[in-house]
Amino acid sequence: MGIDVRKLDDAAATTELPKLGVLAGGGALPRRLIAAARAQGREVFVIAFHGQTDTATAEAAPSLWTHLGHAGEALERLRGEKVEELVLAGPIRRPSLLKLRLDARAAKFVAQVGRRAFGDDGLLGAVVRALEEEEGFRVIAVQDILGDLLIAAGVYGRHRPDAQADADIARGLEIVQALGRLDVGQAAVVQQGLVLGVEAIEGTDALLRRAAELRRDGPGGVLIKTAKPGQETRVDLPTIGLETVERAKSAGLRGLAVQAGATLVVERQGVVAACDEAALFLIGLDLDHRQ
Structure with a gap:
C-alpha cells in the first residue's frame, strides 16, 4: 500500500503553530519578534505593561494593557486567548515591591520566591519556572523565533x-x-x-x-x-x-x-x-x- 505524499504535504501545510503570547518590555525588539512570529504563521497576543511597553508594540497585535503586579489578570487573559507558548522580550525596569500593586496571584509568587531571587536572573528564572510548572505554559526564547539576532x-x-x-x-x-x-x-x-x-x-x-x-x-x-x-x-x-x-x-x-x-x-x-x-x-x- 503506497503513501500519498500529497496528503502528507497538505497535512503539514495545515499544521498550526501554537499561539504565542508576548510579554513585552520596552524598545523595538518585541515588535521585531511579533513580525517574525506572524511571518511563521503564528497568531500573537501581547501583554503590554503600563510604564514599560511602547505604545507601538501594543498596537502591533491584539493586546492587553496591565500592570506588572497584576499577574492574575494577565494569566486569565492569556488562557482566554488560548495562548500555549510565551516569550519575554524587551527590557523591563524593575520597580520596588511597594510600587508593583500586587494582586493575589503576584503576591503568592513573591511569597513563594521570598529571598531566593536577589538579582534579575534569579527573579526571571523563578518567573519562568512558575509559568511552566504552575501555570502550564511553555516558555520559549527570543532566539527561537529570531535566531539571526x-x-x-x-x-x-x-x-x-x-x-x-x-x-x-x-x-x-x-x-x-x-x-x-x-x-x-x-x-x-x-x-x-x-x-x-x-x-x-x-x-x-x-x-x-x-x-x-x-x-x-x-x-x-x-x-x-x-x-x-x-x-x-x-x-x-x-x-x-x-x-x-x-x-x-x-x-x-x-x-x-x-x-x-x-x-x-x-x-x-x-x-x-x-x-x-x-x-x-x-x-x-x-x-x-x-x-
Whole structure:
C-alpha cells in the first residue's frame, strides 16, 4: 500500500503553530519578534505593561494593557486567548515591591520566591519556572523565533580593537563574569585598565551615561557585555542596538565587545553601519576558546 505524499504535504501545510503570547518590555525588539512570529504563521497576543511597553508594540497585535503586579489578570487573559507558548522580550525596569500593586496571584509568587531571587536572573528564572510548572505554559526564547539576532564570533565592520582595547576587553571580562556570578549585571566599561562603571539595576544605557561623565583623556574605553554564568537563556540575554551605539559614541568609547552566541543584536546591519560611521569596533567574543 503506497503513501500519498500529497496528503502528507497538505497535512503539514495545515499544521498550526501554537499561539504565542508576548510579554513585552520596552524598545523595538518585541515588535521585531511579533513580525517574525506572524511571518511563521503564528497568531500573537501581547501583554503590554503600563510604564514599560511602547505604545507601538501594543498596537502591533491584539493586546492587553496591565500592570506588572497584576499577574492574575494577565494569566486569565492569556488562557482566554488560548495562548500555549510565551516569550519575554524587551527590557523591563524593575520597580520596588511597594510600587508593583500586587494582586493575589503576584503576591503568592513573591511569597513563594521570598529571598531566593536577589538579582534579575534569579527573579526571571523563578518567573519562568512558575509559568511552566504552575501555570502550564511553555516558555520559549527570543532566539527561537529570531535566531539571526544572535551575534557570532568575529569582528564586524571596518574597525578592529588594538592592543590597548584588547587589554581593556580582558579586564572587562574579569569584571562582568564576577558580577554575573553574583547576579548583579552583565556589562562594564573599561578605559585604559580603569573600570569607569559596572552595570547593576540601572541598565546599560545608564551605565554608558555615567561612563561619559567619568571618561579620561587618551584612548577611549570599551563596553564589555556578556551573559551571566548559568543564566536562564530564554530570558534577559544581553542585547545591543542602535541606541547602544549612539550612547557608546557619546561616551567617547572605542568599541563594543559582546559574547558571541549569547548576545542579541537588534537591527544588525544598521548597528554595524553605525559603528563604522562612529569609528567604533564591534566584536563577538568566543568565550569558550578565548585565552
